[in-house]
Amino acid sequence: xxxxxxxxxxxxxxxxxxxxxxxxQPSLIINGLLLGFxxxxxxxxxxxxxxxxxxxxxxxxDLMTLGGYISLTIVTVIFAGIGFTGSALGPFTFxxxxxxxxxxxxxxTSIIVVILDQLIYKRLRTRQxxxxxxxxxxxxxxxxxxxxxxxxxxxxxxxxxxxSKQFYMxxxxxxxxxxxxxxxxMAVLMTLGVYLFLKYNKYGKFMRATANxxxxxLSTGINTSIVIMWTWIISGSLAAAGGTMLAxxxxxxxxxxxxKILLPIFASVILGGIGKPIGALVGAIxxxxxxxxxxxxxxxxxKPAVAFTIMIAMLLVxxxxxxxxxx
Amino acid sequence: xxxxxxxxxxxxxxxxEILHSVSIQVNEGNxxxxxxxxxxxxxxxxxxxxxxxxxxxxxxxxxxDSITNSSPQKIVELGISYVPQAENVFTNMTIKENLEIxxxxxxxxxxxxxxxxxxxxxxxxxxxxxxAGTLSGGQRQTLAFAKALISKPSLMILDEPSAGLSxxxxxxxxxxxxxxxxxxxxxxxxxxxxxxILSIADRGYVLATGENKIDDTGLNLLTNPDVxxxxxxxxx
Ligand SMILES: Nc1ncnc2c1ncn2[C@@H]1O[C@H](COP(=O)(O)OP(=O)(O)O)[C@@H](O)[C@H]1O
Ligand SMILES: [Mg+2]
Numbered sequence: 078x079x080x081x082x083x084x085x086x087x088x089x090x091x092x093x094x095x096x097x098x099x100x101x102q103p104s105l106i107i108n109g110l111l112l113g114f115x116x117x118x119x120x121x122x123x124x125x126x127x128x129x130x131x132x133x134x135x136x137x138x139d140l141m142t143l144g145g146y147i148s149l150t151i152v153t154v155i156f157a158g159i160g161f162t163g164s165a166l167g168p169f170t171f172x173x174x175x176x177x178x179x180x181x182x183x184x185x186t187s188i189i190v191v192i193l194d195q196l197i198y199k200r201l202r203t204r205q206x207x208x209x210x211x212x213x214x215x216x217x218x219x220x221x222x223x224x225x226x227x228x229x230x231x232x233x234x235x236x237x238x239x240x241s242k243q244f245y246m247x248x249x250x251x252x253x254x255x256x257x258x259x260x261x262x263m264a265v266l267m268t269l270g271v272y273l274f275l276k277y278n279k280y281g282k283f284m285r286a287t288a289n290x291x292x293x294x295l296s297t298g299i300n301t302s303i304v305i306m307w308t309w310i311i312s313g314s315l316a317a318a319g320g321t322m323l324a325x326x327x328x329x330x331x332x333x334x335x336x337k338i339l340l341p342i343f344a345s346v347i348l349g350g351i352g353k354p355i356g357a358l359v360g361a362i363x364x365x366x367x368x369x370x371x372x373x374x375x376x377x378x379x380k381p382a383v384a385f386t387i388m389i390a391m392l393l394v395x396x397x398x399x400x401x402x403x404x
Numbered sequence: 405x406x407x408x409x410x411x412x413x414x415x416x417x418x419x420x421e422i423l424h425s426v427s428i429q430v431n432e433g434n435x436x437x438x439x440x441x442x443x444x445x446x447x448x449x450x451x452x453x454x455x456x457x458x459x460x461x462x463x464x465x466x467x468x469d470s471i472t473n474s475s476p477q478k479i480v481e482l483g484i485s486y487v488p489q490a491e492n493v494f495t496n497m498t499i500k501e502n503l504e505i506x507x508x509x510x511x512x513x514x515x516x517x518x519x520x521x522x523x524x525x526x527x528x529x530x531x532x533x534x535x536a537g538t539l540s541g542g543q544r545q546t547l548a549f550a551k552a553l554i555s556k557p558s559l560m561i562l563d564e565p566s567a568g569l570s571x572x573x574x575x576x577x578x579x580x581x582x583x584x585x586x587x588x589x590x591x592x593x594x595x596x597x598x599x600x601i602l603s604i605a606d607r608g609y610v611l612a613t614g615e616n617k618i619d620d621t622g623l624n625l626l627t628n629p630d631v632x633x634x635x636x637x638x639x640x
Contacts, residue, residue, distance in 0.1 A: 279508045289496040298480030298509040
């Protein structure tokens with residue numbers, strides 16, 4: 078039998094997963110899976126920006142934070158201000174206001190990132206700045222966004238209005254917060270939407286062409302400025318949705334909420350293969366499950382270390398990631 | 405009057421000037437070849453024409469309108485299709501997607517044109533849903549031609565289409581080029597294989613160190629002893 082190097086990775090992962098389900102705590106795996114779906118919203122944006130603009134966007138985590146706070150403000154200030162405070166829906170802790178705030182936040186955040194691109198990244202591109210420099214600029218943007226968040230909303234945790242609800246109790250002592258199910262499902266639908274966009278939409282096809290070969294897409298007549306704009310719109314709106322969902326599932330939001338998951342989403346992207354949206358999804362699921370499952374034995378503070386160990390293992394076995402092509 | 409009129413172009417990369425006052429004319433319906441040693445600036449000239457590289461001086465006219473330093477998008481819209489020397493297909497996309505992209509850019513009916521183009525290049529028909537990256541060199545070149553032709557360009561610009569192909573594949577590539585030209589598409593082509601291309605070209609330009617050296621009909625260049633000495637190789 079001829080097992081390719083990276084197939085070992087899957088073999089080990091599946092054995093570890095089975096062992097966890099049999100001996101460990103299945104709840105952790107299922108919650109990790111749902112968390113992975115939320116991470117994937119950040120990771121897909123990261124990987125698309127990398128694919129088209131060729132730089133690692135360190136501001137992705139803080140964009141998620143910003144999205145969370147924008148949703149919070151829409152719900153607690155704007156909606157509450159006009160008297161729109163729906164009670165929690167069914168088994169979930171949250172109601173219609175949060176559900177409606179998500180698309181609004183996605184819209185606002187994509188406008189913000191498109192403006193950031195015009196103000197900062199586009200200028201660097203036209204000056205032919207190196208991708209390293211642009212990455213560092215994005216780190217600056219990350220810190221700037223966090224500063225703005227701290228200035229506007231303060232350093233104390235903020236809370237979405239919520240009602241406490243019973244966990245779903247499944248066989249095998251599996252306990253899942255209903256929120257995570259619906260949030261995971263929403264994340265999956267959004268990911269599916271991006272997949273369909275990239276596969277069938279005109280601009281999705283232009284995005285794939287540009288990621289594949291920027292010069293050829295230019296000389297084929299593709300308007301690369303519009304491609305870049307779409308890249309930011311998708312990346313920003315997914316980050317905003319992911320940030321809101323993260324805050325809802327954690328029951329609170331802090332200025333560091335997004336920054337803390339920047340490392341896991343980078344790990345997801347590298348695991349799946351940089352520039353590959355499907356890779357980002359699979360990577361995020363693996364990272365999400367592994368981080369959650371590790372808390373069966375390890376202190377939760379080691380979660381990022383778990384993500385990084387997996388990422389480094391992947392880099393050693395198959396540097397281009399699970400879905401990366403060799404070249 | 406020339407379909408494409410390139411007048412006294414200076415261009416280069418950064419501070420380095422590569423092209424020094426280069427001029428060429430391409431008449432409608434012609435097949436015009438640019439030959440010359442490696443590094444003489446042939447590809448650079450094509451990049452300037454299609455808007456990928458800035459002209460520092462000079463003027464380029466297409467159908468009597470100035471297109472100097474127009475965007476590549478504008479050039480495509482005017483009906484100029486460019487096939488670069490390498491990496492001329494989207495390797496991660498299927499053959500069908502590669503052929504569809506021009507129709508999305510220029511908003512023409514893809515289905516109808518696809519049928520016509522597949523009659524011309526039937527070899528692509530059986531592989532529509534395979535990734536272009538899995539094709540052999542010759543098949544890739546065929547796809548690149550098909551991708552350039554599907555938009556019914558009035559001018560096709562080809563950069564060394566025979567490079568890297570086996571002699572048999574190269575011969576069939578030249579046949580394809582000749583038949584595309586006979587079907588009414590004007591062609592401007594850069595080619596290393598000078599003998600082959602000059603024997604089918606209406607006109608040829610010899611470029612060396614970024615300057616025009618000689619220009620004449622294809623047949624005259626083939627028999628010109630200076631050209632023979634310098635660029636056609638000693639033997640044969
Ligand atoms: N992207 C580039 N940046 C800097 N110099 C380049 C670039 N491309 C080509 N050159 C230089 O320009 C000159 C002409 O190159 P090119 O036009 O590719 O020649 P040809 O196609 O005739 O072989 C060469 O000296 C080459 O090194
Ligand atoms: Mg060349």
